[in-house]
Amino acid sequence: MALKLNSFPHTMFLILVIFSTFLDISSANNGPIKDPKDPKVVEIANFALKEFNKKAKHNYELREVEGGRRVSVTDGVNYQLYIVANEWDTISHHVAVVFVRSDNFKKLISFDKFVPLKN
Secondary structure (H helix, E strand, C coil): CHHHHHHHHHHHHHHHHHHHHHHHHHCCCCEECCCCCCHHHHHHHHHHHHHHHHHHCCCCEEEEEEEEEEEEECCEEEEEEEEEEEECCEEEEEEEEEEEECCCCEEEEEEEEECCCCC
C-alpha cells in the first residue's frame, strides 16, 4: 500500500515532465523571425508578392523583409512577414501571411498594405 501512495507523486512528476517537453517541442517553430535575410524567409516573401501580383495585377518587387513571426498551426507554419516592396517608383509596406507545409507547399493567406508608424 505504501508503494502505491509514494508512486503517485512520481507518476504525476513524470507526466508533468513529459507534458512540458511536448510543449517546448511544439512551440519551437513559434516566435519572431530572428534573421529576416534568411533565404527561406526571403523565398516565402517573394512567393507572397508573386501570388499577390497575379491576383491583383500589380508588379511589386521585394526590397526587403523587415521582420515577422512564425506560428505553428495544424499541418504547418504560418509566416507573418513585414515586407517592403516597390512598384515602379513607389515604395510600400505590406504584411503577408503565408502558410507553409513541411513538403514546401505554400499558400498565401492574406496580403495587406499598411503605413508604418514614424518615430
